[in-house]
Amino acid sequence: VFKFPPDPSVDYIKRVVGLPGDKIQVKDGQLFINGVGVPRQKVGQIDNRDITEESGPVDVYRETLPNGVSYDTLDLIPNSIGDNTQEFDVPPGHYFMMGDNRDNSSDSRFTVGFVPDDNLVGRANLIFFSIGGSASPLEIWKWPSLMRASRLLHFVN
Known part of the structure; x- marks a missing residue:
C-alpha cells in the first residue's frame, strides 16, 4: 500500500517488483529484474466476467520473484501496450510497483512512476x-x- 505519487490523498495497492538500483523491464509479457526473467507459468484461465463486464477466457500466470514469493497475474489482452516496455532504472529511495492485472493496471510502467520511500504505507x-x-x-x-x-x-x- 502506498500513497499515489501524483495525489498522495489516494491510497494504491500494487506489488513491489523493483527495489532501489534495480533495472525493470517487461518483454513479451514477462517481467525482467536486472536482466533476469521472472519465472512465469500458465496455471489456467478464468472468465473475464470475474474482472469486467465482458465475457471470455483470461489467462492466469504464476510468477515467482527472486525472493521466492509466488503470485498469480492476469493476461487480459495479448500483446498489450504494457507487455513490452523500456528498461526502467529504479532510482535510490524509490520502488517500482506493478498490478497483478497487468493489462489493466495504473502502475509504475504508466501513471504511477517510481514510488518514493516516503509514500510507502504498509503491506496489504x-x-x-x-x-x-x-x-x-x-x-x-x-x-x-x-x-x-x-x-x-x-x-x-
Whole structure:
C-alpha cells in the first residue's frame, strides 16, 4: 500500500517488483529484474466476467520473484501496450510497483512512476471484498451482482 505519487490523498495497492538500483523491464509479457526473467507459468484461465463486464477466457500466470514469493497475474489482452516496455532504472529511495492485472493496471510502467520511500504505507494482508465491472464503490445497490466471491476475505501473498 502506498500513497499515489501524483495525489498522495489516494491510497494504491500494487506489488513491489523493483527495489532501489534495480533495472525493470517487461518483454513479451514477462517481467525482467536486472536482466533476469521472472519465472512465469500458465496455471489456467478464468472468465473475464470475474474482472469486467465482458465475457471470455483470461489467462492466469504464476510468477515467482527472486525472493521466492509466488503470485498469480492476469493476461487480459495479448500483446498489450504494457507487455513490452523500456528498461526502467529504479532510482535510490524509490520502488517500482506493478498490478497483478497487468493489462489493466495504473502502475509504475504508466501513471504511477517510481514510488518514493516516503509514500510507502504498509503491506496489504487481506482483501475484504472486491467488486468488478464499472460500479463505483458508492453504488452499494450494485454490489451483490458485481461482488467477486472468490476474493471475499481473501488473504494476499
